[in-house]
Amino acid sequence: MDVFGALASPVRRELVQLLLERPRSAGELAANFSMSRPSVSEHLKVLRDAGLVSERRYGRRRLYRLEAEPFRELSQWLGPYERFWRDKLAGLRAVLEEDES
Amino acid sequence: MDVFGALASPVRRELVQLLLERPRSAGELAANFSMSRPSVSEHLKVLRDAGLVSERRYGRRRLYRLEAEPFRELSQWLGPYERFWRDKLAGLRAVLEEDES
DNA sequence: ACAATATGTAGGAGAATTCCTACCTGTCAA
DNA sequence: TTGACAGGTAGGAATTCTCCTACATATTGT
Incomplete structure (x- = not known):
């Protein structure tokens, strides 16, 4: 899925908006949604694959940041x-x- | 489907690009694609519903233009x-x- | 009036998306 | 070392998207 496809989802646009403020961990991001945490994780994967966000591991956390x-x-x-x-x-x-x- | 969703499809982005040059009829637009004419017509409907293009009838032609x-x-x-x-x-x-x- | 033209709509098959729960993996702290 | 925590992955159900062929509708020229 390309950049346009990734941004077609309101959930992913909200994720991107949250990351515009500052990098956040997967859990912190998920806390902003009513859907399950694994589903948010899948949305993050789509954003990653499209190159819109990157991820760095810090211990057991993963910080996502906007690219x-x-x-x-x-x-x-x-x-x-x-x-x-x-x-x-x-x-x-x-x-x-x-x-x- | 909203504007982002409408632009998620490469076909629809190409349609929009064609309409950036000038308004064109449905048939002229369809001629630019290898897919069937009715399928292009459906893509045009998506663009219409998203408000990205509008359509005016001139006889049996329909001119599409960018909004x-x-x-x-x-x-x-x-x-x-x-x-x-x-x-x-x-x-x-x-x-x-x-x-x- | 009739055939041809321009275009939309219906119905359906196959693929992709989206969400879930269950589960696996790696890291930290006691 | 073991339990708790953070987070990704698997598998599957429901829905939506995308494309097709067949058909319907409206307009034009003869």
């Missing part, structure tokens, strides 16, 4: 569309000003 | 992560310059 690169790629993918909607807004503004005059 | 708003929302969602990876890059640069000195 920057995939988000950079996402941003690049979005670039052309961003230009698209900015142009749309600019066009809209022009029309509104036209009406005012 | 700006969902991409704007995507951009806003990405905002905090964009800051995240920019900070990472800045940090990396700082470390490299440190090494040089």
Whole structure:
């Protein structure tokens, strides 16, 4: 599953959002959800496989942290569309000003 | 299915990319894929339901066009992560310059 | 009116996703 | 060394996704 597929799940987007604040352990992450801990662990695996997060072991804990690169790629993918909607807004503004005059 | 879910499919991302150039009819879009035309039509429905594209009928043709708003929302969602990876890059640069000195 | 064109919908098969409980593994602390 | 803790893996049920062929609907040109 690629980056887009990984972010398609609301649960995984929430995980990613939690990791944006700071790295957290698997258990701490799981505590934020009503689903079972193993299920959260599976979601973490999806995020890992997509390269969105990495994991380091500290004793019996595993700290998950956000990886920057995939988000950079996402941003690049979005670039052309961003230009698209900015142009749309600019066009809209022009029309509104036209009406005012 | 929401915007993220809709963009999880490579086929739908390609559709969206085609529509970024200009609005196109369902048939013209389908011609770009090796899968059956009805399947492409179903992908278009997913994009429609997610609000990513809209459709206007011109006779027996239906022109699909990209909608700006969902991409704007995507951009806003990405905002905090964009800051995240920019900070990472800045940090990396700082470390490299440190090494040089 | 009729055949051809453009496109969506129905129904279904097969694959993938998502969640669960049970279980296994490695680490820490007494 | 042994029990408790942190966390991943296995196997499976229910659901959703993706693709197909067949069919239905609307429009156009003759």
